[in-house]
Amino acid sequence: EDQVTQSPEALRLQEGESSSLNCSYTVSGLRGLFWYRQDPGKGPEFLFTLYSAGEEKEKERLKATLTKKESFLHITAPKPEDSATYLCAVQAFSGSARQLTFGSGTQLTVLP
Amino acid sequence: GAVVSQHPSRVICKSGTSVKIECRSLDFQATTMFWYRQFPKKSLMLMATSNEGSKATYEQGVEKDKFLINHASLTLSTLTVTSAHPEDSSFYICSAGLAGGYEQYFGPGTRLTVT
Numbered sequence: 001e002d003q004v005t006q007s008p009e010a011l012r013l014q015e016g017e018s019s020s021l022n023c024s025y026t027v028s029g030l031r032g033l034f035w036y037r038q039d040p041g042k043g044p045e046f047l048f049t050l051y052s053a054g055e056e057k058e059k060e061r062l063k064a065t066l067t068k069k070e071s072f073l074h075i076t077a078p079k080p081e082d083s084a085t086y087l088c089a090v091q092a093f094s095g096s097a098r099q100l101t102f103g104s105g106t107q108l109t110v111l112p
Numbered sequence: 113g114a115v116v117s118q119h120p121s122r123v124i125c126k127s128g129t130s131v132k133i134e135c136r137s138l139d140f141q142a143t144t145m146f147w148y149r150q151f152p153k154k155s156l157m158l159m160a161t162s163n164e165g166s167k168a169t170y171e172q173g174v175e176k177d178k179f180l181i182n183h184a185s186l187t188l189s190t191l192t193v194t195s196a197h198p199e200d201s202s203f204y205i206c207s208a209g210l211a212g213g214y215e216q217y218f219g220p221g222t223r224l225t226v227t
Contacts, residue, residue, distance in 0.1 A: 031214060032214045032215075034215065034216075036218070041203075041221070041223070042220055042221060043116075043118075043205045043207075043218035043219050043220045043221045044156070044205070044218045045218070046114075046215055046216075046217055046218075049214065049215055087155065087156070091214055098144060098146070098209045098214060098216060099146070099158065099161065100146075100156075100158070100216060101158075102155045102156045103155060104154065104155045105155055107153075
């Protein structure tokens with residue numbers, strides 16, 4: 001059974017204080033690992049897809065990296081508008097072609 | 113591109129009534145759409161996979177007679193919660209993906225409250 005564990009559950013940062021969110025996964029054949037951002041009361045917003053160990057993707061203050069067992073979402077010099085819940089999900093080669101298994105998320109709060 | 117909409121965004125209904133939620137892919141065609149349920153401060157739980165022109169595939173523990181899914185066109189899937197009860201109150205989110213890609217794009221969600 002595919003499993004995704006995210007840590008920490010919650011993270012409070014001061015504006016400009018860089019940090020990383022962790023996503024550990026167990027999957028029988030990783031097709032892709034996905035990062036999403038979710039604001040309260042809204043659907044998840046797609047951020048990144050990572051397909052193989054060593055791959056990195058960047059978007060503004062966010063950088064996602066992938067190893068064979070985990071992924072990190074690095075946030076550099078965050079701003080209050082980066083406050084949200086960040087979700088990690090994996091997609092396996094087995095099962096439905098696009099089925100995602102989600103972690104429980106990291107709730108990030110950036111204080112001004 | 114890859115915009116998914118849902119309607120309504122919020123709905124309040126009385127116990128015992130049925131509620132229909134629509135999910136549309138606005139700028140692309142989706143042969144497969146997914147329906148999720150999310151409880152407060154919890155992650156997304158996949159309920160079912162909606163396949164255009166065929167029956168939906170439900171996850172274990174999800175009652176298919178209670179959560180009716182219809183995917184009649186390449187841009188529209190509907191979820192009907194039948195004989196709703198207060199425990200069905202939740203945030204329902206749909207997603208769809210572009211042909212040839214693996215990413216899923218999510219709708220804005222529908223907040224269902226059953227009184």
